[in-house]
Every structure is written in structure tokens, then in C-alpha cells.
Amino acid sequence: MAPLSVARRRGLRRLAVLLLTLALIAGGIYTAVYFVQRSETLVSERCTAKSGDRSGELAPDQAANAALITAAAVRRGLPPRAATIALATAMQESKLRNIGHGDQAGPDSRGLFQQRPSQGWGTEAQIMDPYYAVNAFYDALVKIPGYETLDITDAAQQVQRSAFPKAYAQHEEMGRAFASGLTGQTPAGVQCTLRSPTAGGNSAAVATELDQAYGGVDSRVDGATLVVDSQGALAWSVAQWAVANAKDLSVVRVEVEGHTWQRAGGDGWQVTGSPDDEVRITVRTADGGS
DSSP states (O other): OOOOOOHHHHHHHHHHHHHHHHHHHHHHHHHHHHHHHHHHHTTEEEEEEEEEEEEEEEHHHHHHHHHHHHHHHHHHOOOOOHHHHHHHHHHHHHHTTTOSSSSSSSSTTTTTTTTGEEEETOHHHHHHHHHHHHHHHHHHHHSSSSSGGSSSHHHHHHOOOOOSSSSSGGGGHHHHHHHHHHHHHHHOOEEOOOOOSSSSSOOOHHHHHHHHHHHHHHHEEEETEEEOOOOHHHHHHHHHHHHHHHHHHTTEEEEEEEEEEEETTTOOEEEEOOOOSSEEEEEEEESSOO
């Protein structure tokens, strides 16, 4: 067999180098995609609240219920302390989840506050409606003289009549931190770290949920964004409600009074110069944009 020519050997070497280079590039792309996907999967979804030296952490579904409980207090014109009492109570009773079962001490207990039909809290269907349950709790709380100055665990116990009257105290710090942020008393106090949404959101659906939570909020839909006309504490309450509900509502960005929360990146609230007289809540569109 005749030996390969010099030109042919050089051509084969160049081809081998090219193939190796392409293989390395393909491998690099695969590795990068793998690690991006892997890092997204490993994101620990959580919501945190800070107010002064107080702090708390909740799972996203718990935070959404905390936002509902707090919005009801805002809607009723109750002080943040009422929300703190309610949050500590619900955390002790149900871990801030709308559960459909009781325990040995109260087999017919249901819902966020483990209220019992047998004790006059309403029907099981009513108690399992979070909006009904929250307002039933506040109806009982406001009947307690001076509840605003009572120890939180004492106020909770007078409503609940629990077999463990001091148990509510262990959730006081969490309750204070989330109540302060979600009522708008602590701007930028509540933020959530979430994975990217897997489905598109609906700004009109956000408007419906917002109206059910707060009632009478002046808002308008602008494409993928719900614009809420509000300032001050109410604006921050609405904005942090939106962050707490971002997972289920596919919210990707919230803007309020010069600050923006972006779902991507998980960097919390950033100063961005957003409008001062409105809250802008943007959802993921069906095509993955916003």
C-alpha cells in the first residue's frame, strides 16, 4: 500500500482536531444545560420575612395562606397585632395549611384554624373555606376586650380554647415578622425564593384573587400585568401579598414604590425606580415571557 501523502495526513489531522473540538463544544453545552436544569431543580423554595430583629420562614403554600389571613385583617381595618395573633394560631393549629381532618382531641376539627362544627364555628364546608374561617376567627378575636394588649398566646387561647394554651407562643416571632411585612408596615419585608413557573399566569385571575382578599382595590389589567392604584402601607401590603402568592399565580415580577421583586435570580427586593403611585404585578405569559 502506498504511503499517505503529506497533504493527506495533514488533512486527516485537521479533521480529527475539528471533530474533537466539536465534541468538546457539544459536551460543554450539554454540561451547562444539565447544571442549569439541575440548579433550578435544587432551588429550595421558601418565603422569608424580616422586621427589625424578628424573622420567619415559610413554605410557599404556607406563605400564601399567611397572606390571605393578613389581607383579611387589612380589609377589616384591624391592627397588625390581630394578624400576628391569627398567624401564630393558624401555625400552631394547622401549620398554616387548610387541612381536612382533626386529631384525637378534636376529631371534627377542620381548616386553617382547626375550628369545630360541634363548637358552633360553622358547617364543615364553611370551615374548609379559608375566607370564611379567617373571618370567623377575627369575629371571635375582636369580641375579646383589650385583645390588642394581651400576650399573643393568651389572646389566641381565648379564641381557640386549646388543650395546650401556651403552644401559640412558639410561633410569635414568625407571626410578627410576616404580619408586619404583609400588612405593609415593613416595606420589602417579605420575599420568596422560587423556581421558574412551569405554566403561564393570568393577570385577570390575579385581579380576582386580589379583590377577594382585599375587596374594593382599584386595579386594571394591562396585558400580562395587573396595575393596582395604591400608595403607602396598602401598596406594600398588596405587593408582598403578590410575592407570597407568586408560586400559584405564576407571578414573575412585582414593582412598588421604587422597588422590584424579580422571581428570576432570587435576589429579593431591589431599588429600581418603579412608579410611586401604583403596584405592578406581572405574570408569566403562555409563551414563557412576561
